Amino acid sequence: SQPLPIALVGEAILKEHAIEVRDFDTALSQLAEQMALSMVAANGVGIAAPQVHSPLALFIMASRPNERYPDAPLMDPVVVVNPQILSASAELVSGEEGCLSVPGQRFSIWRHQTIVVRYQDLAGHWQQTELTGFIARIFQHEFDHLQGITLLERSQ
Numbered sequence: 001s002q003p004l005p006i007a008l009v010g011e012a013i014l015k016e017h018a019i020e021v022r023d024f025d026t027a028l029s030q031l032a033e034q035m036a037l038s039m040v041a042a043n044g045v046g047i048a049a050p051q052v053h054s055p056l057a058l059f060i061m062a063s064r065p066n067e068r069y070p071d072a073p074l075m076d077p078v079v080v081v082n083p084q085i086l087s088a089s090a091e092l093v094s095g096e097e098g099c100l101s102v103p104g105q106r107f108s109i110w111r112h113q114t115i116v117v118r119y120q121d122l123a124g125h126w127q128q129t130e131l132t133g134f135i136a137r138i139f140q141h142e143f144d145h146l147q148g149i150t151l152l153e154r155s156q
């Protein structure tokens with residue numbers, strides 16, 4: 001199967017608030033698979049459903065060292081559905097981010113160093129965990145996309 005086209009900043013889909021996922025069916029799993037394929041094709045470490053023109057509250061985090069982020073920690077890819085940020089550290093950290101919807105550009109962005117998050121997996125089971133550093137950064141970046149926010153609105 002082919003990677004899905006990725007929406008570019010300026011497209012309306014990237015400004016919309018994502019819709020809560022209610023059906024944890026095979027269509028959802030197939031969408032997640034297509035998103036992962038599209039993310040890898042673009043050398044991404046994360047991707048949100050609106051970026052592949054789907055308005056659902058769903059994203060993938062898949063940090064791994066690559067040429068775009070040589071210092072990225074290695075983690076098993078995580079599919080995040082209906083995410084919530086329960087708490088966020090007062091401590092902020094500035095770091096470099098890219099966005100597949102703003103190709104070829106990098107931005108220096110402030111993010112919370114640590115966040116406690118809750119989300120459902122592809123089976124609909126609730127997960128809760130604390131994230132910190134680059135992985136917390138990816139989560140906040142993707143979570144923003146589900147609120148119709150891109151890093152352009154956060155660039156310092």
Ligand SMILES: O=C(NO)N[C@@H](Cc1ccccc1)C(=O)O
Pocket residue numbers: 043044045046047048051096097098099100101137138141142145
């Ligand atoms: O555009 C996306 N996801 O929405 N992908 C970004 C994700 C990201 C987030 C935070 C820091 C670095 C990178 C990417 O460059 O792979």
Ligand SMILES: [Zn+2]
Pocket residue numbers: 098099100101141145
């Ligand atoms: Zn992005």
